[in-house]
Amino acid sequence: xxxxxxxxxxxxxxxxxxxxxxxxxxxxxxxxxxxxxxxxxxxxxxxxxxxxxxxxxxxxxxxxxxxxxxxxxxxxxxxxxxxxxxxxxxxxxxxxxxxxxxxxxxxxxxxxxxxxxxxxxxxxxxxxxxxxxxxxxxxxxxxxxxxxxxxxxxxxxxxxxxxxxxx
Numbered sequence: 001x002x003x004x005x006x007x008x009x010x011x012x013x014x015x016x017x018x019x020x021x022x023x024x025x026x027x028x029x030x031x032x033x034x035x036x037x038x039x040x041x042x043x044x045x046x047x048x049x050x051x052x053x054x055x056x057x058x059x060x061x062x063x064x065x066x067x068x069x070x071x072x073x074x075x076x077x078x079x080x081x082x083x084x085x086x087x088x089x090x091x092x093x094x095x096x097x098x099x100x101x102x103x104x105x106x107x108x109x110x111x112x113x114x115x116x117x118x119x120x121x122x123x124x125x126x127x128x129x130x131x132x133x134x135x136x137x138x139x140x141x142x143x144x145x146x147x148x149x150x151x152x153x154x155x156x157x158x159x160x161x162x163x164x165x166x167x
Contacts, residue, residue: 006031010050012107013040018048018058020106035071040064047071050109055079055128055154080127080151082134086120087162094163096139099124101132104148121161127151136161 011028012018026040028049035049047059054076062071082101086094097115101124102108115122129151136145145161 006036009035009052010109011035011037011040012048013043013064014046014048016046018046018107022048022107033073033076035074036068037064037071038068040069042066048107049074049076050107051076052111053126055126056107056109077154078125080125080129080154081156082124082127082149083156083158084121084124084136084145085158085160086122087160087164089164092163092165094138095141097122097136097144097161098139099134099136101127101134101149103128104131104133129153134159138163 006029009028009030011026012022013024013026015023024041027038029036030051042064044061044063047062049057051057051074055078057074057076059071084099088094098112099115100110100112102110111124111126113122113124132149132151134145134147134149135143138144144163145159147159149157151157
């Protein structure tokens with residue numbers, strides 16, 4: 001991600017561990033991996049940052065004072081990778097697909113990827129630990145995959161998308 005093009009990102013503040021409903025939500029601005037916060041309640045917090053396209057970042061015991069706060073460069077990682085192998089019939093070219101991974105517990109977030117037909121498959125990165133519902137839709141073909149996966153950490157999880165057509 002290039003610096004110089006800040007974008008807004010979701011930031012949650014927790015009293016303790018970053019699980020369940022947050023105590024507060026505030027505005028975050030990411031520029032590369034540098035994050036600035038505004039609109040928060042001053043105090044000492046666990047800060048959860050939806051650091052797209054990276055996995056969410058969690059900073060513990062962060063003291064936030066009045067005014068905007070520059071957290072500096074956040075150690076965001078690629079996180080877990082979901083590798084989807086596409087199976088097609090000989091001569092068949094897969095159509096455009098959309099993969100969508102939604103974390104099913106709080107803090108919830110999503111990662112998605114649009115994929116234009118390659119029989120080699122594709123990789124969706126940016127998943128942190130937790131349970132995810134993974135769906136893949138094929139243009140003009142509807143829902144082709146609907147699975148629940150468990151992510152433990154920075155790992156690679158493999159799924160198969162079978163698009164073979166019977167002749």
